[in-house]
Amino acid sequence: MTFVDVPVTVRVPATSANLGPGFDSLGMALSWYDEVTAEVTTSGLTFDIEGEGADEVPRDETHLLYRAMDAAFDLLGEKPAGLHLTCRNTIPHGRGLGSSAAAIAAGVVLARALVVGGDERVDDTTLFGLATDLEGHPDNVAPALFGGFTISWIEGAAAETLRLDVEADVTVFVPPEPVATSVARGLLPEQVPHGDASFNAGRTALLVAALTSAPERLISATEDRLHQPYRAEAMPDSYKLVRQLRVEGVPAVISGAGPTVLAFAHGLEAWSPAGWARRELRVSPEGVHFRS
Ligand SMILES: Nc1ncnc2c1ncn2[C@@H]1O[C@H](COP(=O)(O)OP(=O)(O)OP(=O)(O)O)[C@@H](O)[C@H]1O
Ligand SMILES: N[C@@H](CCO)C(=O)O
Known part of the structure; x- marks a missing residue:
């Protein structure tokens, strides 16, 4: 057989x-x-x-x-x-x-x-x-x-x-409309400034430490200059929510190629935009x- x-x-x-x-x-x-x-x-x-x-x-x-x-x-x-x-x-x-x-x-x-x-x-x-x-x-x-x-x-x-x-509290805010990954990748430049690459290298290293043993560093560790700013035009409401959460000290990012927003916290009911789905998750x- x-x-x-x-x-x-x-x-x-x-x-x-x-x-x-x-x-x-x-x-x-x-x-x-x-x-x-x-x-x-x-x-x-x-x-x-x-x-x-x-x-x-x-x-x-x-x-x-x-x-x-x-x-x-x-x-x-x-x-x-x-x-x-x-x-x-x-x-x-x-x-x-x-x-x-x-x-x-x-x-x-x-x-x-x-x-x-x-x-x-x-x-x-x-x-x-x-x-x-x-x-x-x-x-x-x-x-x-x-x-x-x-x-x-x-x-x-x-x-x-x-x-x-790793263990982490995660909330995802899911907008009603999709953005295809192929479209979001098409917005990325062929080349990026050396300073931005260096910035992301440091933050990526810090993020591994933050997720495994230093959660108080998550806000710095989740900063990015290589993809999110370039994709903002395709998902302006998501980008705005990321910035608003971060100003309040909540580590938030665009999930994958977007447009979902992921935050490393629970209890964010007040932040959910009208018409979006919100789910509290774990790893x-x-x-x-x-x-x-
Ligand atoms: N369960 C599924 N069955 C069949 N096709 C699927 C399934 N899930 C995804 N797809 C295909 O993949 C497409 C979505 O892929 P895409 O890479 O654009 O987004 P994503 O995988 O949801 O997000 P991301 O890659 O940013 O995390 C759908 O439009 C569909 O064509
Ligand atoms: N790294 C990928 C994840 C989405 O598939 C991107 O951001 O395009």
Whole structure:
């Protein structure tokens, strides 16, 4: 038997990348999850999708979850005759909360789990490399796969990550309208001033210390000059909320490519703009994991 003959279900966390200065490097898994079930069938590709994005995502081979599974099946050297995918989506799409990374992480892990002996053929590092290739950068897929707080980088052609356990109170303010990551990346300049690069290098180093042992430094540690100012025009209300929170001493950043605002605090009810969703979260120690 090549494939397991029962459905496999995973939960996969939302993630926040960058965390201020750590552009394309730092990421954190959050206690907010999508649930995906995959089952091998005799033919075809069918979907049962509910929740976030259900009216927008395709129900064919171009669906991101399927594309990730297909790429992983290539690595595993096996293709199922058919698949049925059930998606219970709660992570909003295009808001800077790692929805695409969640779909990719779930897809590669599910594909491996469906192949009998898949763990012996493809290890976690290889899956992480594949997920990074599909996403284009490692900062969301690392915490989506491994949980916690991750520092990721590219070594030659390979993606690497270091996972750390951290605890933090997190609030996310989610605007009603999306900003696609591709659009937000298109606003970034080809080159940045040396002084700004140096500024961010110091803040990124400080942020690792602040999250692991010096939370009183979070306000300085979450400053950024490499991406948020350039993206402000695409998400002016988010940028304004970040500045307002920071003036009050609350460490706040644009989550990922935006437009969600992430603050390292709870009890921020008074700050929620009308029409935005607000959620109090914690760091998820678990990345994508099986649900029985
Ligand atoms: N669960 C999903 N199923 C299918 N497609 C998805 C899913 N989640 C995300 N996508 C695809 O990814 C797109 C969103 O990706 P995008 O990179 O723009 O934002 P994000 O991942 O939510 O935010 P960020 O990368 O800034 O954290 C959606 O518009 C959709 O095409
Ligand atoms: N580092 C990425 C995260 C969003 O995918 C960015 O800011 O564009």
